[in-house]
Amino acid sequence: MEMQTRENVVLHVADVQKNFGGLRALSDVDLQVEEGKTHAIIGPNGAGKSTLLNVIIGRIPPSSGAVIFDGTILTGKAPHEINQLGISRVFQTPEIFADLSVLQNVMTPAFARRDGAFKINMLRSVESEKGIREEAEHMLEDVGLIHLREAHAGALSRGDKRRLELGMCLIQKPRLLLLDEPTAGMSRHDTNTTIELLKKIKSRGMTKVIIEHDMHVVFSLADKISVLAQGRIIASGLPQEIKEDPRVQEAYLGGAEV
Numbered sequence: 210m211e212m213q214t215r216e217n218v219v220l221h222v223a224d225v226q227k228n229f230g231g232l233r234a235l236s237d238v239d240l241q242v243e244e245g246k247t248h249a250i251i252g253p254n255g256a257g258k259s260t261l262l263n264v265i266i267g268r269i270p271p272s273s274g275a276v277i278f279d280g281t282i283l284t285g286k287a288p289h290e291i292n293q294l295g296i297s298r299v300f301q302t303p304e305i306f307a308d309l310s311v312l313q314n315v316m317t318p319a320f321a322r323r324d325g326a327f328k329i330n331m332l333r334s335v336e337s338e339k340g341i342r343e344e345a346e347h348m349l350e351d352v353g354l355i356h357l358r359e360a361h362a363g364a365l366s367r368g369d370k371r372r373l374e375l376g377m378c379l380i381q382k383p384r385l386l387l388l389d390e391p392t393a394g395m396s397r398h399d400t401n402t403t404i405e406l407l408k409k410i411k412s413r414g415m416t417k418v419i420i421e422h423d424m425h426v427v428f429s430l431a432d433k434i435s436v437l438a439q440g441r442i443i444a445s446g447l448p449q450e451i452k453e454d455p456r457v458q459e460a461y462l463g464g465a466e467v
């Protein structure tokens with residue numbers, strides 16, 4: 210198996226295959242994500258993008274191959290162990306605490322980061338921890354939700370829920386952030402706000418893997434793009450190279466202009 214990891218690479222998906230019964234969802238996938246970069250994965254529906262993300266975070270075991278993060282083999286570890294190593298994921302459907310306030314939602318993972326686990330007396334701690342409250346308020350300013358800090362999280366709009374989930378991920382200070390279609394279902398205005406936020410995070414050096422259908426988002430953010438088609442990476446390169454690659458035009462864009 211090819212296990213050679215290049216220098217500056219923090220995440221290496223090494224020669225991964227995934228079969229679902231007779232269906233091969235991922236074939237010979239080798240992906241190397243460099244520290245501090247934003248690496249986009251694009252591809253048509255059913256190409257295997259979600260499967261790849263789930264393999265990285267430990268939700269789906271690969272049939273063969275391995276995922277290596279900063280020298281540690283993740284394959285075989287539980288999702289929460291992988292999370293504790295510094296990998297966070299923003300889901301397509303936001304996973305928030307609907308019954309808590311917006312502020313409490315962002316404070317909760319900050320406690321988890323500090324204590325290593327959620328505490329039974331979490332709500333009491335929430336009221337007493339000034340430092341974490343301030344940190345959470347700064348995060349809400351960053352994600353544009355400070356004016357909704359006391360609102361019931363379950364009552365937020367879809368776009369605001371996604372921003373809240375992003376804040377909940379970022380407050381854990383992950384080394385690697387995985388984003389699954391972070392702007393899906395957002396208006397153009399909300400999409401642009403999210404792009405600006407993600408650019409700001411990038412300037413702080415966080416590594417990101419982003420799955421996205423919206424080419425405006427991909428080309429605004431990506432340092433590198435890999436194209437998945439039918440479970441294989443058919444091209445990997447700089448945005449300009451990908452734009453001009455005839456295989457990509459053919460397989461993904463159906464000849465349409467990017």
Ligand SMILES: Nc1ncnc2c1ncn2[C@@H]1O[C@H](COP(=O)(O)OP(=O)(O)OP(=O)(O)O)[C@@H](O)[C@H]1O
Pocket residue numbers: 229232234252253254255256257258259260261
């Ligand atoms: N749990 C599963 N059991 C069986 N087949 C699956 C399972 N999950 C995904 N697949 C199949 O694997 C292939 C890849 O699916 P996947 O969801 O990873 O694609 P995708 O690129 O994320 O698509 P989309 O852009 O539509 O979300 C598809 O053919 C899908 O039907």
